[in-house]
Amino acid sequence: MNPFRQLLRASGKTPPIGTWLSAASPMMAEAAGLAGFDWGVVDMEHSPLDLMGVVQVLQALGNTRLVPVVRVPWNDSVATKRVLDAGAATVLFPFIQNAEEAARAVASTRYPPEGHRGMAGMSRAAGYGTRTDYLRTANQGVGVVVQLETPQALAELDAIAAVPGVDALFVGPADLSGAMGLPGQLMHPDVMDAMTRAARRCAELGKSVGTIGGTPEQVARYRAAGYTFIAMGSEVSLFVQGAQAALRALRGQEGAALVHTLSGGTSTEGT
Numbered sequence: 053m054n055p056f057r058q059l060l061r062a063s064g065k066t067p068p069i070g071t072w073l074s075a076a077s078p079m080m081a082e083a084a085g086l087a088g089f090d091w092g093v094v095d096m097e098h099s100p101l102d103l104m105g106v107v108q109v110l111q112a113l114g115n116t117r118l119v120p121v122v123r124v125p126w127n128d129s130v131a132t133k134r135v136l137d138a139g140a141a142t143v144l145f146p147f148i149q150n151a152e153e154a155a156r157a158v159a160s161t162r163y164p165p166e167g168h169r170g171m172a173g174m175s176r177a178a179g180y181g182t183r184t185d186y187l188r189t190a191n192q193g194v195g196v197v198v199q200l201e202t203p204q205a206l207a208e209l210d211a212i213a214a215v216p217g218v219d220a221l222f223v224g225p226a227d228l229s230g231a232m233g234l235p236g237q238l239m240h241p242d243v244m245d246a247m248t249r250a251a252r253r254c255a256e257l258g259k260s261v262g263t264i265g266g267t268p269e270q271v272a273r274y275r276a277a278g279y280t281f282i283a284m285g286s287e288v289s290l291f292v293q294g295a296q297a298a299l300r301a302l303r304g305q306e307g308a309a310l311v312h313t314l315s316g317g318t319s320t321e322g323t
Contacts, residue, residue, distance in 0.1 A: 054142060057219055073109060077287075081109045081113055081118075090119065094110065094113075106138050110122075127146070137175035150211065154215040173187060177190070220261065238266070247274070252278055262283070263282055
């Protein structure tokens with residue numbers, strides 16, 4: 053079974069928690085996996101990650117339990133073919149607006165006759181030729197997640213969800229807020245209402261739906277709204293937030309109090 057599909061089925065009432073992997077760094081990706089995230093988006097859309105970088109990140113993640121989802125830069129069959137050959141098992145397609153675009157995305161992940169993915173028997177995905185049944189069995193093992201990022205796409209949610217081969221939907225709150233004329237206001241009541249209605253409709257359709265939040269509080273709100281898999285920030289944002297918190301503590305009153313305590317209550321001020 054496709055690993056991401058299996059993760060969704062095994063999660064029950066506890067949404068798997070993921071993160072974005074946007075540093076284009078195998079070591080950072082491996083660290084995120086070892087930190088305990090259930091899944092992560094290996095992002096080619098908004099990061100400097102190239103194809104060889106995807107291979108290296110996937111190799112690093114192989115040392116962890118984190119299930120990778122590779123986001124291609126666009127709904128493009130050439131880019132999709134290359135990441136699948138590189139070993140991606142699940143692909144996230146950005147900015148899907150309707151069922152036709154979703155069907156085109158699915159077709160790019162399937163070998164004929166179900167799709168138009170070009171065949172290659174010596175790829176990393178095929179075990180460099182050692183998986184002799186790969187070309188016959190690959191179609192069943194590929195996962196597809198499509199990203200809805202505008203009110204127009206949400207209006208087409210039912211039709212998109214019904215496309216054969218679409219395993220899950222993903223609602224992007226940042227782009228959705230921009231498309232609604234509320235850029236960056238992810239928690240605005242109108243944006244949250246649209247997000248909640250999308251999650252509710254997916255539940256009615258029996259379709260898994262994911263999103264991303266920047267803080268644990270946002271993730272909790274999306275969980276309460278009914279999202280079934282959720283990412284929290286990125287490995288970069290988590291590092292920056294942690295570094296900023298540590299620096300604030302060390303440079304503020306807390307840090308001064310700690311130094312005072314460790315120095316035995318003596319002060320070097322004025323020396």
